[in-house]
Amino acid sequence: MEADVTLTVDGERRTLRTDTRTTLLDALREHLGVIAPKKGCDHGQCGSCTVLLDGRRATSCLTFAVANDGADVRTADGLADDGELHPVQQAFIDNDAFQCGYCTPGQVCSAVGVLEEAEAGWPSAVTADPADTPRLDEAEIRERMSGNLCRCGAYAGIVAAVRGAAEGDAR
């Protein structure tokens, strides 16, 4: 079965006819030529495919394209503005927060989501008092970024990058 779906991908309106079994991830990668979200497991277990879906981070392999008609999808590619990197992206480079780079666009989207979630006061499993506005210390960052696996083991750099970005200072 097929359906027409309209998505706004990195600010651009895209319409496609899609198999109703097609995941959002495959719609982006295989049909729209958007390669920033990566396929690491296709089962919601690694975070490589993380995008900002209507502003919130989501694993795009776990949702069907047809279920997201009208949605706004922002990938790591769309976070960079006219050749100008997003502060989180620059912080990733400055802290060498990646090696092979395959998990990286997902990590970057997740990090942007984390900054916004903390700003909005959302607690995590390690927030001492859920009523307080969480402060993004190392433990908070590690906890909140743990949905994004990195087999290259760039976690130390990732924590430093997110911290740097949270403090508004890239390094």
Next chain:
Amino acid sequence: MTDTTTHLGADSARVEGPAKVTGRARYASEYPLSGMAYVYPVGAPVARGKVRAIDAAEAEAVPGVLGVLWHGNAPRLEEAEPDGLSLAAELQVLQSDEVLYHGHMVAAVVAETTEAARHAAGLLRTDIDRSPHDAAFFRDRDDFYTPEDSDEHRGDPDAQIAGAHAVVDEVYGTAMQHNNPMEPHSTIAEWGAGGLTLHESTQGPHVVRETLAPMVGLEPDQVRVIAPFVGGGFGSKGPLHAPTIVAVLAARAFPGRPMKLLLPRQRMFDQVGYRSPTSMRVRLTAGADGVLTGISADAAVQSSRVAEFIETAAAPARMMYAAPHRRSTHSAVTLDAAPPTWMRAPGECPGMFGPEVAMDELACTLGIDPIELRVRNEPDRDPSSGLPYSSRNLVACLREGARRFGWADHDHAPGARHDGEWLVGAGVASSTYPAMLMPGSSAVVRHLGEGRYEVGIGAADIGTGAETALGLIAAEALEVPADRVRMRIGDTEQPTATVAGGSTGTVSWGSAITAAAQEFRKRHGSAPGTGAEATGDAAPPEEGDAYSSHGFGAQFAEVHVHAHTGEVRVPRLLGVWAVGRVISARTAHSQFLGGMVMGLSMALHESSEVDPRTGHVVNRDLADYHIAANADIGDVQAHWIDEHDPYVNALGAKGIGEIGIVGTAAAIANAAHHATGVRVRDLPLTPDRFV
């Protein structure tokens, strides 16, 4: 020509950084080629048998399905040329009715879309004549054999037991592990008029070409392999494996249509190799002063009925510490299991676990500080070859690590410290990995005009920072600022490069680049014309045979074990390395950290569990096969000492990609013992061991 000697060791940002943080870097499966079709592999649901028939009628009726390949209709393959990495028999896929392990590929569906291919794969009916199988690895089996050239004997270590003041005699185990690079093994293969083009996730584009071409009746120059970005490999993307071959067979069967195969994560647990489980009996004998009289390491590993692969886990015990009497042996058992493969620091990584825990046990028995014990057993030459070391700074690493970690406060009593409900301990272990230079690489240097250069070599950067490091080497050799050099890598259109493996890449490729740059200056001088170029080949070190060359390191771990739940945490991990000259400081630092994180992952989590009844790995995805996540990691630090090694190679550098994982698990296990008094000799250190 300014800046002549300042490039090596630079703290430069990774040159491909912007491409990676934006996701614009294109990996193998991400080339938008027109007419793309999708290949979905189908594995045998039994561990041994013969395929009687494949009923594809229902699958072929699925709209969009182009065909089903199986041994009855797949294009024929020639035998692969031995490349020292791949197992030729593993590559003969869809060529016979034989099923030799659970998941052995028996068919592949080719379709217009990935959804159709996957759906149709579920409709295939495979009729398999099943035979009994045996896929269980355990030490007490009676059918281990001795692989060729695997043992080394010196003196009589057994005879030392009688007169020894202290003896450690224990069996240590490391688990079966799967490499699991984040980018699944993937291929786009297209068979065209000019030959075969592959977009491939590989550690060696030229290796793929040389091995594959004769298998499909092509000359190597009719095969192009493109791999500018590779999402990790850790060994499994060094050799060729069956999925690549299946994509090529599909391309052969449907010429002109690019065939994409991105291996499902679950299939990475049976199609692309793994690290064999190891069981090693280690015996140490020593006097009261801790000086070793005998070392023996007897390792048992598994191999596969498909082809032999031996994890040489007993090898590092040959050269690590001094002792007049020594033995290292391997025994292997042939199972109805997929063939093992290379995984980060093959041999050394699992092989240093047992001996380094045994050294800790000996230190405890004798009441000697574990660092001091290692210092007392420092050899002045390689005990195996008798050669002098080109440099060996293990002791300096241990001392520097002790200083940075705060080891002086170490009180040796196990199970004596706690922080609330957490038992607290510290541990140390040594690391080592051989320093090798692989001959066979070439490079080209081209002047693009206005002092800008392009340097080409077909090397793969699997995340190691090769592109950055090679750019620095080229700038150094050409005596130009680093931003004047653009590297062209990851493509067989560039000169031949050896595999990114064995921690040989940077020095082997760098040696070719240095030779090409020198040749360039010799021919074209310092004011070359636009388009001037020269090539050069990697040369082995002049006195290479006269020395034993290894990197060394020391790792320190602080471990907390929860008194009631047994949960193990590693708040601190610190490594100090002696690896000759460090070429690219920032990317090298990440390589060490990455190795240590993978070592922590091995220590705490990783274990592929085989169900002997079916012969398959049960925990076959990233939800069940745990790799370290961000929250598992605490303060991880990597430092290196200044080591000047004039003999190892012209760059004075030793490989660094693998040594970081060697010894980590032992340091953590030793720290866990120090915290709890419980000695765990089998990895991983799951909570049940401590409650």
